[in-house]
Amino acid sequence: MPGARPSNGLRQDHWCSRAPRAILPSMRAMLLDRPGRPLREATVPDPEPGTGQVLIRVAACGVCRTDLHVADGELAQPKLPLVLGHEIVGTVSATGPGTARFRVGDRVGVPWLGWTCGTCAYCRTNRENLCERARFTGYQLDGGYAGLTVADERFCFPLPETYDDAAAAPLLCAGLIGYRALVAAGDAARLGIYGFGAAAHIVAQVARHQGRRVFAFTRPGDAAAQQFARDLGAEWAGPSDRPGPEELDAAILFAPVGALVPAALRAVAKGGTVVCAGIHMSDIPSFPYDLLWGERVVRSVANLTRTDGQEFMRLAPAVPVRTAVEQFPLREANEALDRLRRGDLRGAAVLVPAVP
Numbered sequence: 001m002p003g004a005r006p007s008n009g010l011r012q013d014h015w016c017s018r019a020p021r022a023i024l025p026s027m028r029a030m031l032l033d034r035p036g037r038p039l040r041e042a043t044v045p046d047p048e049p050g051t052g053q054v055l056i057r058v059a060a061c062g063v064c065r066t067d068l069h070v071a072d073g074e075l076a077q078p079k080l081p082l083v084l085g086h087e088i089v090g091t092v093s094a095t096g097p098g099t100a101r102f103r104v105g106d107r108v109g110v111p112w113l114g115w116t117c118g119t120c121a122y123c124r125t126n127r128e129n130l131c132e133r134a135r136f137t138g139y140q141l142d143g144g145y146a147g148l149t150v151a152d153e154r155f156c157f158p159l160p161e162t163y164d165d166a167a168a169a170p171l172l173c174a175g176l177i178g179y180r181a182l183v184a185a186g187d188a189a190r191l192g193i194y195g196f197g198a199a200a201h202i203v204a205q206v207a208r209h210q211g212r213r214v215f216a217f218t219r220p221g222d223a224a225a226q227q228f229a230r231d232l233g234a235e236w237a238g239p240s241d242r243p244g245p246e247e248l249d250a251a252i253l254f255a256p257v258g259a260l261v262p263a264a265l266r267a268v269a270k271g272g273t274v275v276c277a278g279i280h281m282s283d284i285p286s287f288p289y290d291l292l293w294g295e296r297v298v299r300s301v302a303n304l305t306r307t308d309g310q311e312f313m314r315l316a317p318a319v320p321v322r323t324a325v326e327q328f329p330l331r332e333a334n335e336a337l338d339r340l341r342r343g344d345l346r347g348a349a350v351l352v353p354a355v356p
């Protein structure tokens with residue numbers, strides 16, 4: 001039938017005119033070929049913005065613990081090969097068909113939530129973070145460990161001007177998910193934070209700004225992390241294998257360690273909530289019902305909604321949240337991931353493609 005063959009010269013011309021650009025490999029990227037292997041530095045064709053997408057020149061991309069879970073094979077079925085990274089700060093360098101929100105030159109942030117269906121029961125009830133068909137940046141969609149990326153403009157955020165590119169990157173996941181976890185902790189006056197990395201260092205500042213008391217629980221013996229927590233306003237910092245100096249009203253777990261769930265339940269008062277904020281956690285050991293009794297609650301926080309992002313991008317400069325970042329050239333992404341795995345970072349690692 002006539003419709004089966006390329007039906008118009010226009011389309012053909014369109015393809016021909018773009019073909020040289022698509023074929024010439026020109027963008028540097030760190031690729032995950034297979035979980036469990038180090039990322040591979042490669043030169044690949046520039047991505048092209050599709051309908052509703054913008055092309056973004058990456059200025060900075062944060063390194064998140066979720067990237068480690070994807071790289072290590074703890075999250076099932078990533079796109080492969082994959083460009084990791086979902087804390088992307090960059091400048092719009094081209095716009096695809098049907099876009100209207102941003103102009104070339106605008107600075108934008110790209111978070112973990114890359115696309116939602118808009119029609120499932122979760123999307124229709126303001127819970128797009130739970131969308132049945134959601135796609136995530138740096139997991140099912142290529143992310144920001146690269147010179148360029150494309151993103152659906154509806155899921156990008158304008159960023160507060162007071163942050164430079166590298167400083168803004170951790171706001172996009174550590175900040176956003178941390179904020180969602182803090183909201184899930186309710187109005188707890190005494191807040192415990194387990195695992196004092198990128199997310200915790202932001203949440204601690206917001207919590208102090210809200211007048212809460214912060215207690216930081218780190219790996220036993222991690223004096224540097226404990227000092228970091230005290231520097232950011234924690235009134236107490238100590239090892240996670242023992243209770244703190246007094247009962248907590250809520251605890252947020254950023255460390256992906258299931259054994260901390262019963263430990264945190266032991267540390268919270270009756271009616272207290274334990275929020276698990278990571279996407280992956282080792283198995284939670286069994287524990288006596290006594291630890292849950294007294295209306296204690298264990299819950300998780302999954303992904304983010306665009307509303308979370310809008311709220312947090314207003315809140316962060318008002319606190320003001322100051323991010324501690326350590327910058328790495330893009331080609332040192334494996335080193336940055338290893339440092340995160342070892343807990344050997346003060347704040348957040350950020351990849352900066354422009355640094356040679």
Ligand SMILES: [Zn+2]
Pocket residue numbers: 116117118119120121122123128130131132133134
């Ligand atoms: Zn949906």
Ligand SMILES: [Zn+2]
Pocket residue numbers: 064065066067086112173174
């Ligand atoms: Zn993340």
